[in-house]
Amino acid sequence: MSIFADTQAKRQELFLRHLVNSLHERAIFAVDEKGMITTWSNGSQNLLGYDEEEILGKHLSIFFDQSTQGKNTAQKDLEDASSADSTIVEHQLTRKNTSQFHASLKYDLLQDDSGNKAGFAVLIEDLTEKKDAQKNKFELKKLEDTFNSLVSAVKDYAIFLISPEGIILTWNEGAQRAKGYSADEIIGRHFSTFYTQHDKDRNHPQFELEQAIKDGRYEEEGWRIRKDGTPFWANVTITPILDSERNHKGFIKVTRDLSERREIEANRAALAKADETFDMLVAAVKDYAIFLLSPEGNILTWNEGARRNKGYTAEEIVGCHFSTFYTKESVESGHPDWELEQAIAKGQYEEEGWRVKKDGTQFWASVSITAIFDRTGVLTGFVKVTRDLTERREAELGLRKAVIEAESARDEAERANRLKSEFVATISHEIRTPMSGLIGLAELLMHEPDHAELPEMAQRMFKSSRKLLDVLNSLLDFSKLESGRVLTENISFSPRAVLQEVVGLVSPLVQAKSLALETVISKNVPEQIFADEVKVRQVLNNLLHNAVKFTSKGKIRIKIDRLEMEGNDSISFSVKDTGIGIREEHKSMMFEPFVQADPSFTRKFGGTGLGLSICRHYVTLMGGSISLESTEGKGSTFSFTIPVKANSFNE
Amino acid sequence: MNDKLILVVEDDEDLRYLAKQQFKKIGLNAETATDGQDALNKLKEKKYDLILMDVMMPVLNGVNATIQIRESEKNSNNHITIIAMTAVSDKERCISAGMDDYIFKPIMLDTLKALVSKWL
Numbered sequence: 001m002s003i004f005a006d007t008q009a010k011r012q013e014l015f016l017r018h019l020v021n022s023l024h025e026r027a028i029f030a031v032d033e034k035g036m037i038t039t040w041s042n043g044s045q046n047l048l049g050y051d052e053e054e055i056l057g058k059h060l061s062i063f064f065d066q067s068t069q070g071k072n073t074a075q076k077d078l079e080d081a082s083s084a085d086s087t088i089v090e091h092q093l094t095r096k097n098t099s100q101f102h103a104s105l106k107y108d109l110l111q112d113d114s115g116n117k118a119g120f121a122v123l124i125e126d127l128t129e130k131k132d133a134q135k136n137k138f139e140l141k142k143l144e145d146t147f148n149s150l151v152s153a154v155k156d157y158a159i160f161l162i163s164p165e166g167i168i169l170t171w172n173e174g175a176q177r178a179k180g181y182s183a184d185e186i187i188g189r190h191f192s193t194f195y196t197q198h199d200k201d202r203n204h205p206q207f208e209l210e211q212a213i214k215d216g217r218y219e220e221e222g223w224r225i226r227k228d229g230t231p232f233w234a235n236v237t238i239t240p241i242l243d244s245e246r247n248h249k250g251f252i253k254v255t256r257d258l259s260e261r262r263e264i265e266a267n268r269a270a271l272a273k274a275d276e277t278f279d280m281l282v283a284a285v286k287d288y289a290i291f292l293l294s295p296e297g298n299i300l301t302w303n304e305g306a307r308r309n310k311g312y313t314a315e316e317i318v319g320c321h322f323s324t325f326y327t328k329e330s331v332e333s334g335h336p337d338w339e340l341e342q343a344i345a346k347g348q349y350e351e352e353g354w355r356v357k358k359d360g361t362q363f364w365a366s367v368s369i370t371a372i373f374d375r376t377g378v379l380t381g382f383v384k385v386t387r388d389l390t391e392r393r394e395a396e397l398g399l400r401k402a403v404i405e406a407e408s409a410r411d412e413a414e415r416a417n418r419l420k421s422e423f424v425a426t427i428s429h430e431i432r433t434p435m436s437g438l439i440g441l442a443e444l445l446m447h448e449p450d451h452a453e454l455p456e457m458a459q460r461m462f463k464s465s466r467k468l469l470d471v472l473n474s475l476l477d478f479s480k481l482e483s484g485r486v487l488t489e490n491i492s493f494s495p496r497a498v499l500q501e502v503v504g505l506v507s508p509l510v511q512a513k514s515l516a517l518e519t520v521i522s523k524n525v526p527e528q529i530f531a532d533e534v535k536v537r538q539v540l541n542n543l544l545h546n547a548v549k550f551t552s553k554g555k556i557r558i559k560i561d562r563l564e565m566e567g568n569d570s571i572s573f574s575v576k577d578t579g580i581g582i583r584e585e586h587k588s589m590m591f592e593p594f595v596q597a598d599p600s601f602t603r604k605f606g607g608t609g610l611g612l613s614i615c616r617h618y619v620t621l622m623g624g625s626i627s628l629e630s631t632e633g634k635g636s637t638f639s640f641t642i643p644v645k646a647n648s649f650n651e
Numbered sequence: 652m653n654d655k656l657i658l659v660v661e662d663d664e665d666l667r668y669l670a671k672q673q674f675k676k677i678g679l680n681a682e683t684a685t686d687g688q689d690a691l692n693k694l695k696e697k698k699y700d701l702i703l704m705d706v707m708m709p710v711l712n713g714v715n716a717t718i719q720i721r722e723s724e725k726n727s728n729n730h731i732t733i734i735a736m737t738a739v740s741d742k743e744r745c746i747s748a749g750m751d752d753y754i755f756k757p758i759m760l761d762t763l764k765a766l767v768s769k770w771l
Contacts, residue, residue, distance in 0.1 A: 450672070
């Protein structure tokens with residue numbers, strides 16, 4: 001059945017039929033004014049389930065709810081369409097297999113050439129899919145919103161979308177954190193902004209996108225640049241976004257800042273390297289003993305410095321307790337363990353002290369012990385660094401000694417200066433006293449003196465003059481000695497004769513003090529000796545006068561001995577008294593110039609304080625030596641020995 | 652004047668002799684002591700009108716002897732005139748020890764005359 005008559009119309013009808021049938025998912029058919037189905041199509045069959053034969057002549061309402069209401073609805077649709085030419089409504093329709101679907105129905109009023117109503121064209125579309133799609137769209141929107149808020153909340157990852165051309169479309173918190181840009185700053189810019197100049201130059205960003213498209217995903221680790229220009233080590237993933245038609249819509253780029261991880265890894269590598277270097281370094285150190293101790297104090301490692309320092313090889317000492325290096329006393333007092341305790345308590349312990357080498361010798365060491373703890377605070381051992389400071393200590397001691405010597409030299413100089421001042425006072429007293437006597441007596445002689453007194457006055461003036469002369473001679477002798485202008489003049493002389501002479505000079509004084517005087521000359525003392533007679537006499541005289549001067553009772557004993565040694569004969573003279581003696585602390589300076597054991601003695605005993613100094617000078621000049629033995633309060637013995645050539649003896 | 656008695660304290664024997672001769676020359680009697688201690692002993696036995704005191708002496712020097720003399724005079728109205736004979740000018744030390752005057756060695760007759768007329 002056809003409403004088209006001619007060929008033209010036939011052709012048109014065929015075209016239309018083809019067109020209608022080509023709509024697979026849509027039902028398009030015609031009904032008459034009453035609603036009876038007059039045409040059918042493939043799409044109609046597909047959608048509604050009825051084939052052409054069974055549906056033609058059926059009422060439209062067959063697709064509707066089979067209640068009165070359903071029929072009425074269909075009827076009403078047609079009435080509406082009749083009055084409005086074209087209407088679109090939505091109903092729940094039922095297929096042949098009774099399944100229902102939500103449909104949109106479009107009614108178009110058909111008119112014939114003369115304008116009479118010829119029925120309706122009906123177009124039915126299944127809205128289920130559309131509705132689902134809309135629902136999906138809504139769901140998707142919701143998902144997307146969730147996703148977006150999720151993404152934007154992600155702080156550790158930069159997650160953003162870029163267009164197929166590489167333009168940044170979105171930005172999240174993590175991106176801002178990782179790269180430093182805010183969304184406002186970066187959206188719209190090309191993602192290569194984050195790449196190094198080197199990467200840009202080699203077109204690496206574009207390469208990444210191409211790889212992502214090719215493989216569906218691109219991942220790498222590399223340097224990226226933050227807004228402030230600082231580089232960071234990043235893990236980058238680029239995933240292309242394709243729509244359902246596999247059209248390329250852009251990329252998701254996820255970037256993670258790995259700087260910290262990389263730093264740790266780099267540190268670890270550097271540490272490992274450093275460890276190795278350090279170990280080599282330590283092993284090579286020669287001036288310091290550097291070694292590890294277990295928590296118990298057992299030696300774990302050994303270096304060159306330790307070997308040199310302490311004398312042990314690694315094989316010998318590793319495993320031994322470090323107290324091996326300590327002195328016995330130190331170990332007994334528990335000092336090594338105490339050091340470890342200090343190191344644990346304070347982190348480090350340092351000291352200087354004596355340590356013992358393998359050969360038993362001791363050395364002055366600077367020691368530092370550092371406790372090592374692991375991350376959890378558990379003691380894993382100690383680092384011990386020891387340095388041999390013996391040299392430094394010796395240098396220090398040397399320096400200290402030099403300082404002491406300098407100080408003592410200064411003290412000596414000061415003492416010498418003080419002694420010289422005292423000497424001047426003493427000498428002036430020694431000169432002024434006889435001078436006062438001389439002047440006073442001379443004045444008396446000028447004024448009609450008592451004639452009976454004249455001899456005594458003259459005698460006293462003579463005595464005072466001699467005293468003055470003695471002082472002057474002492475000064476002169478001393479001055480000559482000091483300037484080194486005194487030489488020895490050896491002659492053959494009799495020591496016995498010299499002794500006699502000296503005793504003769506002193507005997508009036510000895511008698512005045514009621515002292516005993518004894519002379520002892522050993523038989524082996526030759527009659528003649530070859531020496532400086534003048535000096536021997538002067539020294540002997542001085543010692544004898546001193547003995548008398550400082551002795552108030554008892555006796556004075558003079559002795560001459562010959563000391564025979566092979567090719568080294570010498571004569572010794574000693575003068576022993578029972579006088580006041582000399583205090584122990586004064587003995588050492590008795591032969592110094594200007595010194596008397598007690599300055600107050602000057603007043604008691606007179607004298608310049610030069611006598612013994614001159615004696616020592618003379619004896620030294622003669623190649624001999626002078627010494628004293630004394631006990632305070634008991635007496636003193638002064639002895640001097642002069643070498644005499646064996647062949648000089650005339651026996 | 653002739654009844655005045657003078658004590659010369661001097662450790663040098665020649666100077667003791669000289670002092671005695673000098674006082675004899677100006678008509679005064681002088682006795683001597685060999686040091687400060689000797690002087691203290693003599694003062695216990697005899698009354699002197701004037702003391703000439705050497706400063707530097709053994710056993711007990713002039714300054715310490717003077718201090719002891721002044722100490723012994725504390726509870727009486729006595730005050731013996733003590734004149735320092737010193738070679739060095741430590742007159743302050745002598746005055747503060749309680750000496751009344753000082754003369755320097757060598758001591759001449761005129762010095763002694765003036766001293767005597769001033770203090771006796």
